[in-house]
Amino acid sequence: MQSKQQIEAQVRQWLTENWDPESNLVEWRSMLAQSGWGAANWPEEYFGKGLSAEMSTAIEDVFAEFGAVGTAQTGVRMLAAVTLLEHGNHEQKRQYLKRILTGEDHWCQLFSEPGSGSDLAGATTRADLDGDEWIINGQKVWNTSAHHANYGLLIARSDWDEAKHKGLSYFIIDMHQPGVEVRQLRQMNGHASFNEVFFTDARVPRENIISTPGNGWNVAMTTLAYERRSFDRSRDNKRSKQKGRIFVELKKELDISNEPYTWYPQRAGRVDLIMQRAEETGAINDPVQRQDIARLHILSESAKWTAQRAKAAQKAGKPQGPEGSLGKLAASEVGRLAARVHTTMSVNDALLTGPDSVRDGVIAEILVSVPAGSIAGGTDEIQRNIVAERVLGLPKETRFDEGPFRNVQRNSAAKDSGK
């Protein structure tokens, strides 16, 4: 095995020979994919080097040193990547992984339905095999960036006589076909990053199933586990000031990829702005507010260190402790408290969104975005159930949804808006 220094030296040499800010973005990323340096922790067979996560981080640092553009490992396309790496067959991996790294494809996650959100396995979108094609009918909802996507990760019911979790299959669906209709939904924060997706006799070639019919739930667990671990991976909003053709192209690509996510930092609570705002507003001199600011600092630092502790254990190859399952819940707490502290510090100004607002309305956007964090990617309640049942080993809820799915009681209240 090679040492870290040796690998870093190889990357440096490779970048010295190849990195050129004037290159074409997709060509450069293709080259990265071929070389394996763009996804070093992926298997060698599939555009990686088969190295550990730790090595891969070290390699990213060398890229940063050079100011070199890396592969497009962001957003929903990463959910596709991890799922394919674990469950895809050889052809699928060869076909899709490279274009994920080059950023040529945009993906979306087609899991939630009007009738099944927390109870994801209750999906009722149908997949019926007809010769060499699966015919898809039904509706999905809350699908982030489906309006940009050319591929979707779809779970649908292929067998109604099996028990709930056993009748699902997992597909790659081409979003650009006549049977797929995408409608954007507006959120309470004014953005429209998620969608409703309707399928009417949409088609999926038989070979586009991931794993086997009926094994969709297992595959979905891989996607979800990654999603729930990566909720806090800050999307890189820093805009490179470097010059070169590739950076112009990168900016264009990021403008599309990041469009649904511009409010995500606000959704996390913008802890980074707390101390600046505390000074600006004078809240730092208010004995009551100081206590809340301090409490938030304790919470967010502890949450960060918990994530680091979990990561360190993972890198060292130790079995995961409870700390690894708590990140998403901790993030919800941080977000909620940060929203409260921010809006308390700004008092009336927290309401403003127009030209008279503080920092372009960012405080108001925090307030109206934070509530998404404890819903998206599995609600806090579902996270607590997971922690209670899988981590603490507590007795499971009595089930009301066993037996053939056909007979399980369900209803969709999702269309009812409540009042």
Added chain:
Amino acid sequence: MAFIFTEDQEQFRDSVSRFLKDKSSTPDVRSLMATEAGFNPDVWVQLSQQLGMTGVHMPEDLGGAGFGAVEMAIVCEEMGKSLYCGPYFASAVCAASAIRLAADSTQMEALLPEIIAGERLACLAVSEHQGVWSDENFSTTAVARDSGYLINGLKRFVVDGGNADLIVVVAKDDTGVGFYTVDANDVTVTALESMDPTRKLAHIQFTDSPAQKLANGGSDQLKLLLDIASTALANEMVGGAQTLLDSALSYTQLRFQFGRSIASFQAIKHRLADLLLELELAKSAAYQAAQTLASSALWCADGQAAHPEQVTEHASLAKAAASEVYLHTALECIQMHGGIGFTWENDTHLWFKRAKSSEVLLGTPAQHRERMLTALCAQPTDLKDSA
């Protein structure tokens, strides 16, 4: 002190509630909030003239119904439930009460009948910096000139500031705090873009704006005025929280996941029970504040009137309690709706945003807790001990 609404009050509540269900439905709210003025003038006239809501707490000889703070609070609570969009709080509660507290009888006769009839809209301009109103908290000046005064200063976050014909402004002259009336044509109004579009806010700039001084306005009147406004708002807030709780209750029973209604999960059930507990506590506080206010100097003859510090204590107590409950209920209601609760199409966010704007209006919960304690400490021992 047990509190129960009288039969008449219940009937009055019913009629207000029926009217608002009809005239202030959520689609109405949604269309009004998208307009600049933010209210429907026809509904305003009906509400003022046919139902007498704007004058319910005003003396009969000025065109009011001659009732008191409890009836005013009932209107506010019902308006909070339906998220009524209109200048009731600004004109009928704040500005009209300011005039009643500070004006002499000639001034009252000149100003109040039109406001009570809903024909003239007034607003109240007090706040400049953040926080509760107090003598130290503003620097807008009044200087005597000819037969009147000139006002200079900037008032911020004035509710319905853009809709008013008449502005009641609090300013300082050599003798201290005073109340003045200014014609809306003599000021510069900047409408604010607020996250809560159901309540319109504006900054008002006074630049040598000609004004008339109300004869009797001073620090004591300002204090009682904040008690009135806080009590009204607290009642509006518990009304809003009730709608949210109702909505969470009905949605969680309707929504099935895992083969059962989500309300059947204890994780949800217990939280709904807790919300009910919080809300009922806040309601008691809001109702009590209204009742104490009803026996304040404004509605009750000297000698029998409640101690002013107790009025303040109860008003700020209710405002602080209702603020927290409203916002908490709103956040829970969003969470219990799941993904749909985060959409624009679902109504929950409208109440959530109103909850937040109400929380900071008239001072934060922390400031009201302080104000409450100060008032409590200032009471004579026998009152304090009975608390």
